[in-house]
Amino acid sequence: MGAIMADAWIDIGAADDIPRLRAKKFRLGDETVAVFRTSADEYFALLDRCPHKGGPLSEGIVAGRTVACPLHGWVIALDSGEAVAPDEGCAPTLPLRLVEGRLHLRWP
Amino acid sequence: MNLVVVGNGMAGMRAVEELVALAPGRYRITVFGAEPYTNYNRIALSSVLAGDKSLDDIVINTRAWYEDNGIELITGDAVTKLDPTAKTVTAASGRTISYDKLLLAVGSKPIAPPIPGLHLPGVRAFRDVADVEAMIDAAGHEQRAVVIGGGLLGLEAAWGLKRRGMSVAVVHLMPTLMERQVDAPAGQLLQRDLDSRGIAFFTNGQTEEIYGADRVEGVRLADGRDVPADFVVLAIGIRPNIDLAKQAGLDINRGVVVGDDMRTSDPSIYAVGECIEHNGQTFGLVAPLWEQAKICAARLAGDEAAAYVPQPVFTSLKITGIDVFSVGALTAADTDDDEITLHDAKRGKYKKLVMRGDRVIGAVLYGDVADGTWYVQLMRQGKDVGDIRDRLIFGRTFAEQALGRNEPEMDVAAMPDGEQVCGCNGVTKGKICNTIAAKGLTTLDDVRAHTKASASCGQCTPIVRAILAQAVGGAQSAEKPPAMCGCTALGHDAVRAAIVARGLKTQADARRALGWTNPDGCQKCRPALNYYLLCAWPGEYRDDARSRFVNERVHANIQKDGTYSVVPRMWGGITTPDELRAIADTADKHGIPTVKVTGGQRIDMLGARKDQLPAIWADLNKAGLVSGHAYGKALRTVKTCVGSEWCRFGTQDSTGLGIKIEKMCWGCYTPHKVKLAVSGCPRNCAEATIKDLGVVCVEAGYDIMVGGNGGVTVRVTDKLVRVATEAEVLEYVGAFLQLYREEAHYLERTAPWVERRGLDYLKRLLVDDAENRRRLYERFLYSQQFWQNDPWAERAAGTDAHEYAALETVG
Numbered sequence: 001m002g003a004i005m006a007d008a009w010i011d012i013g014a015a016d017d018i019p020r021l022r023a024k025k026f027r028l029g030d031e032t033v034a035v036f037r038t039s040a041d042e043y044f045a046l047l048d049r050c051p052h053k054g055g056p057l058s059e060g061i062v063a064g065r066t067v068a069c070p071l072h073g074w075v076i077a078l079d080s081g082e083a084v085a086p087d088e089g090c091a092p093t094l095p096l097r098l099v100e101g102r103l104h105l106r107w108p
Numbered sequence: 109m110n111l112v113v114v115g116n117g118m119a120g121m122r123a124v125e126e127l128v129a130l131a132p133g134r135y136r137i138t139v140f141g142a143e144p145y146t147n148y149n150r151i152a153l154s155s156v157l158a159g160d161k162s163l164d165d166i167v168i169n170t171r172a173w174y175e176d177n178g179i180e181l182i183t184g185d186a187v188t189k190l191d192p193t194a195k196t197v198t199a200a201s202g203r204t205i206s207y208d209k210l211l212l213a214v215g216s217k218p219i220a221p222p223i224p225g226l227h228l229p230g231v232r233a234f235r236d237v238a239d240v241e242a243m244i245d246a247a248g249h250e251q252r253a254v255v256i257g258g259g260l261l262g263l264e265a266a267w268g269l270k271r272r273g274m275s276v277a278v279v280h281l282m283p284t285l286m287e288r289q290v291d292a293p294a295g296q297l298l299q300r301d302l303d304s305r306g307i308a309f310f311t312n313g314q315t316e317e318i319y320g321a322d323r324v325e326g327v328r329l330a331d332g333r334d335v336p337a338d339f340v341v342l343a344i345g346i347r348p349n350i351d352l353a354k355q356a357g358l359d360i361n362r363g364v365v366v367g368d369d370m371r372t373s374d375p376s377i378y379a380v381g382e383c384i385e386h387n388g389q390t391f392g393l394v395a396p397l398w399e400q401a402k403i404c405a406a407r408l409a410g411d412e413a414a415a416y417v418p419q420p421v422f423t424s425l426k427i428t429g430i431d432v433f434s435v436g437a438l439t440a441a442d443t444d445d446d447e448i449t450l451h452d453a454k455r456g457k458y459k460k461l462v463m464r465g466d467r468v469i470g471a472v473l474y475g476d477v478a479d480g481t482w483y484v485q486l487m488r489q490g491k492d493v494g495d496i497r498d499r500l501i502f503g504r505t506f507a508e509q510a511l512g513r514n515e516p517e518m519d520v521a522a523m524p525d526g527e528q529v530c531g532c533n534g535v536t537k538g539k540i541c542n543t544i545a546a547k548g549l550t551t552l553d554d555v556r557a558h559t560k561a562s563a564s565c566g567q568c569t570p571i572v573r574a575i576l577a578q579a580v581g582g583a584q585s586a587e588k589p590p591a592m593c594g595c596t597a598l599g600h601d602a603v604r605a606a607i608v609a610r611g612l613k614t615q616a617d618a619r620r621a622l623g624w625t626n627p628d629g630c631q632k633c634r635p636a637l638n639y640y641l642l643c644a645w646p647g648e649y650r651d652d653a654r655s656r657f658v659n660e661r662v663h664a665n666i667q668k669d670g671t672y673s674v675v676p677r678m679w680g681g682i683t684t685p686d687e688l689r690a691i692a693d694t695a696d697k698h699g700i701p702t703v704k705v706t707g708g709q710r711i712d713m714l715g716a717r718k719d720q721l722p723a724i725w726a727d728l729n730k731a732g733l734v735s736g737h738a739y740g741k742a743l744r745t746v747k748t749c750v751g752s753e754w755c756r757f758g759t760q761d762s763t764g765l766g767i768k769i770e771k772m773c774w775g776c777y778t779p780h781k782v783k784l785a786v787s788g789c790p791r792n793c794a795e796a797t798i799k800d801l802g803v804v805c806v807e808a809g810y811d812i813m814v815g816g817n818g819g820v821t822v823r824v825t826d827k828l829v830r831v832a833t834e835a836e837v838l839e840y841v842g843a844f845l846q847l848y849r850e851e852a853h854y855l856e857r858t859a860p861w862v863e864r865r866g867l868d869y870l871k872r873l874l875v876d877d878a879e880n881r882r883r884l885y886e887r888f889l890y891s892q893q894f895w896q897n898d899p900w901a902e903r904a905a906g907t908d909a910h911e912y913a914a915l916e917t918v919g
């Protein structure tokens with residue numbers, strides 16, 4: 001992980017590369033990060049690990065600001081990473097910004 | 109006057125509810141609760157644990173309700189001292205309040221046996237929200253749970269933890285389960301059924317020690333058996349909570365002693381619920397508590413005549429798909445009593461009635477509990493059943509036919525108004541009817557909310573539904589079909605009908621035209637809408653991959669570690685050395701860790717990375733292998749047996765016919781997965797009678813069997829028709845699948861669909877109406893021309909390349 005500078009923004013590519021209502025995943029250090037795009041063209045970055053049993057959130061169905069985990073159907077809020085009740089747990093979110101059509105990601 | 113209530117639980121708050129309805133404003137009421145919540149339905153903790161309900165769903169009264177009724181609620185503050193001379197209570201926080209009348213409703217405590225290790229981290233009881241939260245938390249990161257106690261509570265705990273993914277063992281002191289509620293034969297059936305659901309049992313198991321260094325590691329039994337555990341739930345019973353009463357010098361025995369007036373030995377102090385003892389009896393189920401609450405409220409409201417008379421209570425177990433019911437005596441006590449039993453172990457059904465003379469004094473039902481409430485009625489009425497005694501065990505419908513009363517299954521019209529319908533909540537038929545009329549209720553949920561009938565254990569739901577239907581308009585059901593999801597109030601049928609009638613051709617159009625509340629829809633309705641549209645508009649609607657579950661989007665099955673499995677089609681279970689070589693070579697080339705023969709007569713390659721899939725498919729395609737749709741709500745397999753070509757019993761070419769059927773049907777999308785089979789004779793080696801559609805060959809032709817399922821709830825097929833030729837088989841197969849495609853709800857397999865519509869309905873549309881059958885078949889074939897493209901070949905050639913791109917490393 002030595003190459004990652006704690007507070008530097010990392011350019012991860014053009015925002016348009018991610019289809020609406022889908023996610024793209026990236027390898028960042030030892031982690032896989034899922035970057036989601038909603039139908040309203042909002043972007044969110046979460047660690048690609050469901051708080052339930054680690055399912056790949058990037059493969060889930062995106063609706064509104066949520067994604068449903070493909071393994072057992074937990075619904076995770078994209079903005080906070082929190083599981084929607086009755087489930088409890090949180091997928092860590094990462095700071096993400098959109099600069100001139102490109103996405104920049106940073107370790108929290 | 110000040111009324112102080114100690115205990116914010118089910119019995120105490122029911123008494124308060126009754127009291128404010130009976131004599132509003134008579135008391136200034138203060139309620140102390142040790143738990144930090146408003147009162148909730150403790151019974152439903154089992155459903156919360158099993159994941160069927162959320163904590164929000166089980167709240168009984170909100171804080172606003174307490175406020176609206178002028179009740180001061182102090183939560184998270186247990187009363188620690190009761191001084192009957194000064195007439196004060198003092199809570200843990202130091203707060204002291206004086207009372208004129210006091211109501212003790214402090215419930216019970218889990219029994220803790222005198223064994224070492226009870227205080228190790230990872231050992232819990234099953235009593236309150238905090239326990240359930242700890243159990244859910246444990247299920248999230250621990251593997252093995254042991255439940256000590258095989259009674260109602262223990263089994264519900266075991267099932268909930270199992271549902272949450274833990275491996276679960278139950279240690280039970282007695283030889284059979286739930287021995288206090290059911291007799292040995294029912295207990296054995298219960299154990300068999302739970303065993304088949306993957307719960308392990310250690311009966312005759314006396315727990316000697318719970319051991320572990322820093323936290324629990326296992327349970328040791330007296331006979332030396334050792335059950336490893338990461339988490340232990342103790343559910344061996346409860347005992348009344350008498351701490352406060354004892355300290356205050358009230359009469360106590362096992363529980364706080366009360367009279368018929370619900371008063372303790374101190375006339376200003378009342379008590380209700382599991383903390384009490386009445387006539388030597390203590391309580392562990394809610395039904396009697398409601399009666400106690402009612403009497404207590406009446407007394408507090410000034411009715412000097414109200415007196416508590418215990419009623420027989422019945423038990424049922426809240427585990428989906430397991431039906432147990434018992435009431436009154438479990439076995440004949442002496443020579444005056446006899447037992448009538450019906451035991452069909454193979455079908456998992458057991459019924460026993462305990463009779464004294466010609467009156468029912470007890471019933472134990474397993475597997476088929478529909479008549480439970482009827483037996484309770486007969487018991488409560490003390491009815492002489494001599495005239496129907498020989499038919500009694502076969503249930504109400506059959507028994508009453510003997511009396512010339514040939515009624516529909518549930519004759520709620522004839523039920524007297526005073527008859528109790530919901531035993532848990534003590535709600536009569538009259539109360540339900542009056543509330544429906546007064547409040548203009550139309551749905552079951554409304555009736556539940558306003559009367560509480562069927563809101564607790566749910567056993568009486570069919571009766572409540574029937575009463576509602578009758579009240580709102582004859583035979584026609586008043587129940588609105590359940591909504592597809594939270595985005596719409598419309599049910600599946602209404603949505604399907606509107607799509608066709610209004611010519612809605614895209615998801616966005618459908619959501620807009622039908623008033624969806626979320627513009628994107630949600631993970632429940634999107635896949636359903638996508639399917640309904642592609643079924644309604646073959647060739648026109650463009651499939652929306654983003655509305656498909658990952659497996660269908662990427663055409664492979666996701667596995668627990670995020671890798672995928674690849675299952676190529678093997679037509680009718682037939683393969684060749686070349687195909688096998690291609691599979692072997694592909695597995696070697698791409699480093700596939702596991703190759704497995706599936707239960708569907710073909711081969712699964714497990715553990716491929718997503719980015720490897722297109723290359724794997726390309727290699728398989730070269731040998732002529734195409735997608736098996738093992739991931740799809742689609743045609744899966746057509747299993748066959750060897751049939752007349754080889755088998756000495758084969759009557760027809762079952763293998764050849766299976767291949768023809770699979771070639772005709774592959775690629776079609778359906779509401780849920782579809783599995784077919786063809787067996788060459790009634791020995792049925794292809795298991796055709798538990799398939800969605802199965803063909804059983806006979807000398808005279810082909811029996812077409814429909815609506816079978818070998819999954820969670822096994823269902824044997826019904827025979828639709830016998831035909832003489834293969835061509836007719838193909839027409840029936842196409843027509844049946846098309847009818848299912850056009851009519852079933854998304855995620856409804858053929859078995860529940862056939863049950864919902866009835867076999868007669870299918871026969872009318874498919875067998876009697878040849879013209880309709882032909883048109884269905886034609887629509888099926890028309891739709892097929894758009895779907896018989898191998899999705900793997902398309903993707904190997906570059907479709908959706910972004911899905912399969914290798915992971916990019918950033919930073």
Ligand code: SRM
Nearest residue numbers: 665673705706707708710738744783817818819820821857
């Ligand atoms: C691979 C296989 C097990 C095996 O190793 O043999 C299998 C594997 C899975 N089955 Fe199955 N089932 C397999 C044959 C069966 C059979 C036997 C059969 O088809 O004759 C049944 C009972 C028959 C039936 O469906 O009526 C069966 C009943 C189920 C069920 C319960 C369905 C039900 O209606 O109750 C599910 C759950 C579901 O679909 O919702 C399920 C779901 C699954 C899933 C898809 C679970 C999941 O969602 O991930 C598994 C996917 C594993 C994978 O990625 O490969 N599987 N599954 C079998 C694949 C057959 C094939 O060649 O396509």
Ligand SMILES: Cc1cc2nc3c(=O)[nH]c(=O)nc-3n(C[C@H](O)[C@H](O)[C@H](O)COP(=O)(O)OP(=O)(O)OC[C@H]3O[C@@H](n4cnc5c(N)ncnc54)[C@H](O)[C@@H]3O)c2cc1C
Nearest residue numbers: 115117118119141142150151186187214215381382393394
């Ligand atoms: C998981 C589970 C499933 C069940 N399933 C069924 C079922 O299917 N059918 C059925 O009939 N019954 C069932 N029961 C039993 C039923 O829930 C009880 O019979 C009922 O809750 C008892 O009501 P109660 O008011 O006497 O006690 P409780 O509901 O336990 O209420 C007592 C309350 O008093 C509070 N308290 C205790 N001491 C103090 C104090 N000193 N100061 C302030 N507050 C105090 C407690 O925190 C508690 O909230 C089930 C129970 C559980 C735990």
Ligand code: SF4
Nearest residue numbers: 667668706707819820
């Ligand atoms: S393959 Fe089928 S039976 Fe086996 S674990 Fe998966 S779903 Fe269960």
Ligand code: FES
Nearest residue numbers: 050052053055069
């Ligand atoms: S891993 Fe996500 S829901 Fe189970």
